[in-house]
Amino acid sequence: MSKEQDKPAALIIGGGIAGIQAALDVADAGYPVYLVEREPSVGGRMAQLDKTFPTLDCSSCILTPKMVDVGQHPNINLMTYSEVISLERQDNTFRARVRQKPRHVDVSKCTGCGACAEACRMKGRVTSQFNAGIAQRSAIYVPFPQAVPLKYTVDPEACLYLTRGKCGKTFLCRDACPADAIDFEQEETLVDVEVGAVIVATGFDLMAPTLKPEFGYGVYPEVMTGLEFERLSSASGPTMGKIVVNDKTPQDVVFIKCVGSRDPHTGVPYCSRICCMYTAKHAHLVRDKLPDARITIFYMDVRAFGKGYEEFYDRVRDEGVIYRRGEAAEVIRRGDRVVVLAEDTLLGQPVEVEADLVVLATAVVPRADAAQVADVVGVTCSPNGFFQEAHVKMHPVETGTDGIFVAGCCQGPQDIPDTVAQAKAAAASAMVALRRLEQAEPGQQEQAE
Amino acid sequence: MSVETASIAERLELLGCIQCGKCTGGCPVARKTALNIRDLIYHVLVEPEVDPEAHPELWDCTSCFTCVERCLKDVHPAELIIELRGQLVENGDVPETIGAALMGVFRQGNPTGISREDRAAWAAGLEIKGAQEGCETLYFVGCSPAYDPRAQMATRALAKALTAADLDFGTLGTKESCCGNEVRRMGESGLFEMLVEENGELIRSVGAQRLVTSSPHCFNTFRNEYGLDEMMVLHYTQLVAELIEQGKLTLTKSVDKTVTYHDPCFLGKQNHIFDEPRAILKAIPGLKLVEMDRSRERSLCCEGGGGRMWAEGTNLEERLAFQRVQEAADTGAEVLAVACPFCLLTLEDAVKVQELDDRLQVLDIMELVDLAIDG
Numbered sequence: 079m080s081k082e083q084d085k086p087a088a089l090i091i092g093g094g095i096a097g098i099q100a101a102l103d104v105a106d107a108g109y110p111v112y113l114v115e116r117e118p119s120v121g122g123r124m125a126q127l128d129k130t131f132p133t134l135d136c137s138s139c140i141l142t143p144k145m146v147d148v149g150q151h152p153n154i155n156l157m158t159y160s161e162v163i164s165l166e167r168q169d170n171t172f173r174a175r176v177r178q179k180p181r182h183v184d185v186s187k188c189t190g191c192g193a194c195a196e197a198c199r200m201k202g203r204v205t206s207q208f209n210a211g212i213a214q215r216s217a218i219y220v221p222f223p224q225a226v227p228l229k230y231t232v233d234p235e236a237c238l239y240l241t242r243g244k245c246g247k248t249f250l251c252r253d254a255c256p257a258d259a260i261d262f263e264q265e266e267t268l269v270d271v272e273v274g275a276v277i278v279a280t281g282f283d284l285m286a287p288t289l290k291p292e293f294g295y296g297v298y299p300e301v302m303t304g305l306e307f308e309r310l311s312s313a314s315g316p317t318m319g320k321i322v323v324n325d326k327t328p329q330d331v332v333f334i335k336c337v338g339s340r341d342p343h344t345g346v347p348y349c350s351r352i353c354c355m356y357t358a359k360h361a362h363l364v365r366d367k368l369p370d371a372r373i374t375i376f377y378m379d380v381r382a383f384g385k386g387y388e389e390f391y392d393r394v395r396d397e398g399v400i401y402r403r404g405e406a407a408e409v410i411r412r413g414d415r416v417v418v419l420a421e422d423t424l425l426g427q428p429v430e431v432e433a434d435l436v437v438l439a440t441a442v443v444p445r446a447d448a449a450q451v452a453d454v455v456g457v458t459c460s461p462n463g464f465f466q467e468a469h470v471k472m473h474p475v476e477t478g479t480d481g482i483f484v485a486g487c488c489q490g491p492q493d494i495p496d497t498v499a500q501a502k503a504a505a506a507s508a509m510v511a512l513r514r515l516e517q518a519e520p521g522q523q524e525q526a527e
Numbered sequence: 528m529s530v531e532t533a534s535i536a537e538r539l540e541l542l543g544c545i546q547c548g549k550c551t552g553g554c555p556v557a558r559k560t561a562l563n564i565r566d567l568i569y570h571v572l573v574e575p576e577v578d579p580e581a582h583p584e585l586w587d588c589t590s591c592f593t594c595v596e597r598c599l600k601d602v603h604p605a606e607l608i609i610e611l612r613g614q615l616v617e618n619g620d621v622p623e624t625i626g627a628a629l630m631g632v633f634r635q636g637n638p639t640g641i642s643r644e645d646r647a648a649w650a651a652g653l654e655i656k657g658a659q660e661g662c663e664t665l666y667f668v669g670c671s672p673a674y675d676p677r678a679q680m681a682t683r684a685l686a687k688a689l690t691a692a693d694l695d696f697g698t699l700g701t702k703e704s705c706c707g708n709e710v711r712r713m714g715e716s717g718l719f720e721m722l723v724e725e726n727g728e729l730i731r732s733v734g735a736q737r738l739v740t741s742s743p744h745c746f747n748t749f750r751n752e753y754g755l756d757e758m759m760v761l762h763y764t765q766l767v768a769e770l771i772e773q774g775k776l777t778l779t780k781s782v783d784k785t786v787t788y789h790d791p792c793f794l795g796k797q798n799h800i801f802d803e804p805r806a807i808l809k810a811i812p813g814l815k816l817v818e819m820d821r822s823r824e825r826s827l828c829c830e831g832g833g834g835r836m837w838a839e840g841t842n843l844e845e846r847l848a849f850q851r852v853q854e855a856a857d858t859g860a861e862v863l864a865v866a867c868p869f870c871l872l873t874l875e876d877a878v879k880v881q882e883l884d885d886r887l888q889v890l891d892i893m894e895l896v897d898l899a900i901d902g
Contacts, residue, residue, distance in 0.1 A: 291823065291824040292553065292597065292824060292825055340545075340599055341599040342599075342601065343599070343601075378545060378547040378548075379545075403548075404547065404548035404549075404552055405547035405548055405549040405552065405599070406549075407548075407550075407551075407552030407553030407597065408552070408553050408825060410820060410821055411820040419552055419558075420548065420552040421548035421549075421551035421552035421557070421563075421565060422548075423546060423547070423548040423551075426563060426566055427563075428551060428552060428554070428557045428558045429552075
């Protein structure tokens with residue numbers, strides 16, 4: 079970063095597609111960037127997706143190059159497995175304290191070979207969050223093979239030694255590591271950085287499907303969420319992309335849209351904006367992989383407003399996906415299948431559709447800890463819990479605090495094109511703030527240690 | 528807009544309906560009769576009037592309120608049915624059996640029309656004090672638990688258990704009148720208001736801290752429609768579960784039976800009480816509790832609510848209770864446990880009609896508790 083020693087830096091919180099894009103833009107403009115991601119790898123939700131609508135690009139194929147770029151960019155200081163724990167304004171800059179959690183792996187030695195995970199006593203017994211819970215991993219892991227950085231991390235909630243103080247007679251991972259990288263003595267470190275602008279891009283969660291008990295999620299193995307389906311359908315997922323439920327290939331697949339969305343009772347009065355299109359995409363993926371499957375989508379409305387979206391909706395119907403108008407009411411068991419109960423409102427009749435796989439398009443909700451993050455960073459939350467922009471039309475990426483910007487789904491549900499556009503807008507706004515700082519105090523900025 | 532000129536859609540706040548069909552899709556009777564509440568709402572949204580006389584299926588609704596519980600937009604679909612029934616009641620155009628039930632409530636304070644003087648007959652041989660002497664807990668017995676010979680068995684079992692737990696409780700005896708929960712749902716809002724006033728005054732005069740009911744239907748209206756904010760309103764399963772947990776009621780005798788539990792709509796779906804009835808069953812030594820596929824929020828209505836105890840509806844052949852007892856039998860359970868007098872009667876009848884009586888017995892939770900109490 080020698081050339082940019084004197085330039086003010088930006089802090090970007092969250093390393094999903096929003097944070098990655100914003101970081102690349104700010105860094106390409108010549109400003110230093112601290113990109114802080116709490117997971118062991120950047121990538122976020124987009125890394126979990128199989129294909130993307132409406133172009134059907136492989137999600138990781140278009141994301142991975144950008145992940146590699148943030149890992150290698152001379153102006154980006156990538157701080158993964160780290161969290162911002164305080165942010166204080168000092169005159170017209172901010173001082174942020176970043177907690178780097180101990181990976182218990184020396185990243186300067188780890189080559190990412192995976193011998194540790196192969197040896198781990200917990201191998202195949204720890205729920206993989208990256209795989210949306212439908213696959214298991216070891217207690218020492220990389221979330222996915224394209225992880226950036228490709229460095230292993232010991233899961234403090236799953237490692238026998240870290241949870242019980244003992245892992246047999248010897249540490250299998252340490253014995254297996256050819257680089258001597260495993261270090262159970264590692265402790266967290268606190269790093270203070272001084273920045274002139276902050277972009278918050280912390281992403282979203284999905285509503286717990288159990289909030290809609292009528293659909294039997296958690297009761298029936300045939301009922302899964304859209305994100306679980308992404309992992310099931312993904313070539314990098316546990317089935318290598320084969321759609322298999324209960325060890326069988328489904329003949330009848332039903333998609334239920336608006337699960338929790340547009341429903342004040344679940345705290346989600348808004349439209350989640352992505353479900354109409356990802357459900358259409360899911361239906362296409364099923365058709366592609368299972369040409370003989372009967373595919374039904376229960377819907378209230380189809381909102382296909384983006385570029386190429388209506389055309390994609392047309393394509394999916396032409397592929398023999400049946401759209402039935404009516405919000406599904408209930409899922410019950412019948413023999414070794416399940417039955418979706420609904421009214422087809424265009425028929426004006428209650429209907430039943432038997433299924434071997436039911437996919438719930440669960441609502442996009444704020445991160446569970448959004449309120450705490452808002453508190454730390456100094457932004458406010460809208461009534462729905464997403465971060466509040468300064469003005470929905472005129473200041474869409476600014477917040478109530480000068481110099482702090484928002485991008486991506488932490489501000490509200492949006493698809494990837496909108497997220498990238500918003501990230502670029504936030505980057506531009508952050509660069510304006512950084513440029514003003516440069517002009518106000520030429521050469522006065524100190525590189526934070 | 529004034530109340531007089533407001534349309535039904537405005538008065539019942541139906542304008543928020545997005546016609547998603549979740550109400551009709553989940554309606555248990557819509558699957559077997561012409562009842563389509565989503566369609567009825569659409570009609571009152573786009574037409575000035577709906578002729579209720581053209582819809583005999585209005586009397587099919589059981590007021591299970593699945594539609595109300597699940598509506599995304601806080602439209603209360605079932606309230607439209609109650610409103611349209613109200614128009615029929617006003618015109619005197621109701622099924623004869625509904626008319627008789629309403630007349631019975633008006634004259635004798637109960638839908639059977641049996642004399643008010645017999646309301647406390649169930650308690651013969653039990654020493655139960657009059658609530659007016661003062662008591663900590665007022666036990667509101669309810670009509671079916673007081674008058675129906677089968678339901679009385681559960682009523683007596685509850686009274687015996689409360690006595691065994693040394694609970695200070697009393698009843699209103701022959702002064703008690705129908706709670707009106709079903710009366711309101713049959714569309715007789717005037718009579719309902721009268722009952723709320725009479726019962727409300729009587730209940731408050733006792734000065735008890737708690738009001739406990741046998742029926743989830745009484746419980747529902749006292750809890751949600753009477754404005755008894757100064758009192759804690761409980762269904763008996765809540766009270767008994769508490770007495771067991773506090774060690775005041777001990778269940779010692781083994782009841783070696785496999786039991787499945789049917790969630791009543793007015794207790795489960797409408798008031799979200801799912802765990803207490805199960806806690807009681809689990810506290811009974813030797814009892815094995817198994818669940819039906821459709822349990823808790825997905826419980827299937829027995830078709831006894833909303834006045835259906837006194838009206839056959841338009842499809843008597845395919846009673847939901849028939850389907851329900853089959854589901855219970857399929858679990859392998861020997862006992863189908865209930866916590867509602869209507870469920871007790873509808874399901875027991877269905878067991879006989881379906882010829883399952885050699886395999887499946889319908890018992891109120893209190894009858895099982897009674898078997899487990901020593902002495």
